Amino acid sequence: MAVWTFALLTLREASRNRIIALAGGLTAVFVMLMAWGVHKLDLATAANSALEHAVGMAAIDLLAFFVASFMIAVLAVFIPGASSRSDADSGLLQGLLARPVRRIELLAGKWLGSAVLLLLYVVLLSIAIAGVVWLASGYLPAQLLGASALLLLEGLVMLTLRLLFGAFLGSLPSGILPLMLYGLAWMGGLVETVGQQLNVSSLVTAGIVSSLLVPTDILWRGASYFLEPANVAIALQATRGVPFLSSSPIATPMVGWALLYVIVLFFAGAAIMSRRDV
């Protein structure tokens, strides 16, 4: 089936692409730096109470996953071949699409191959970050799997946005737009936190609307809750919200919305692609 052929092609392209190799290398450097930092912190706080030590390690874990969330979003956007429009303009798609294949099969193959790549990246990065902290302190987030799943979903939202914009925009704009939306969602999350702290309901509503428009930040905050030790989550609840983190689990309907969002965006991209000339 053509979808599998295109998915394998996407994976093969990624495996031979310098940008992906570079991203892998930089991620390895990031994990090593983090391991060094964790080691130093471990030495420095060894004399503190067990609780302080544990909170310090959990904080490192959260910060590292916060950076990982951004790295996943960026990788999702820069997976090679994501702009069908630019591939069509350069002549790369003419030979392929003159074969007995549907355009939606090409897009589905690209999505699937990229999703597998993201899955691998999220799994490896989660294991690396959690593993480093666990080795140094014995601390392991209770719901690491749930957190990784939400980070993957965040990556899939970014990937699908990129494929949608790539159906009618060239490489650069179709890569920049999802990142701008990611920033917008981030800002929406901050506005919501400020609204919670100051009890301004309109700001909270604005934050919720931004989460519906671009659910990347709400997914990260959902993941952050899964990474927090129970006592930290309780402490955060007392503060009525902290930027970038969540003291309550993500609402199930919001996860459903994010999944639906991905599906709707994908089919919108396929519809645009099938109407445009190659």
Next chain:
Amino acid sequence: MSITSSGAALTASELRKVYGAKIALHELTLEVPRGEVFGFLGPNGAGKTTSVKILTGLARPSGGHGTLLGRPLGDIDARLKVGFLPELFRFQDWLSAEELLRLHGDLCHMDRSSQAQRIPEVLELVGLGQAARQRIGTFSKGMQQRLGLAQALLNWPELVILDEPTSALDPLGRRDVRIIIQRLKAQGVTVFLNSHLLSEVEMTCDRVAIVSRGRVIEEGRVEDLVGAQPRLELRVEGLDEPSAALLAERWAVSERSASRLVIALAEPRDAAEVARFLVARGADLLEMKPLHATLEDRFVELVEREEDGSLDLRPVNAARSVA
């Protein structure tokens, strides 16, 4: 999915393509019988590549319809037995030649054993047998075009559409392509050749259509177009109607405007007879010249006349509507 083996390999009926206010294709009507090598000619911007894109399903027509191997345009199963070399050929340069062909083999539903047999065969055919494992990124432009041809021939096509297949090739490469086209013809494969190189078209094609500004301005067998019959262009003044009628009775007048006449002669020496006739009828013979030695001459003349508006398109359209 089996594809009907009878009927035309390709038909187009009043195909139209409009981009905003610009008409790229203006009612293209064509029929290419199976087994024929068909040349599709025209100046830059005439709508040739747009036509090819519509035929291969890469672009949607704004109007009209057509068929590819007996199936409506856009039907993806028809493309199982079509090979296509795009004008703007670019391949995944991080693949090897062999890997690219395997990718296309998969997309054409060829199983592994057919691919294992066919891939070395087509690579050998286009002279890339030694480069099978080489990365496409290291290929010269000419090698990439050869690979494009191998890709177009991979699935044992019944119809091969080649859009400027020799644009990046040296004279030896062009000769190779000519030989391949002749071999395809011998195997009964239909070839739709879009080319600027009129001498090549003249050597390889059975029939041609000339398009200009999005419409077919001439269509016919190559020998008819290049004038197996010698033709004479005359500029005459003072030719009265009875004399013109008599002239048309004796010789085939193919075109006539105010003072311009084009006459098809049975043999070149008839030119003197025409001159004597005109002088005897009291007309002023201002100019007299033989016409259409090559397809290129015919092409240039037709396109120039179409552009300056002096070409009457009725005969082409009439012939087509009768057909």
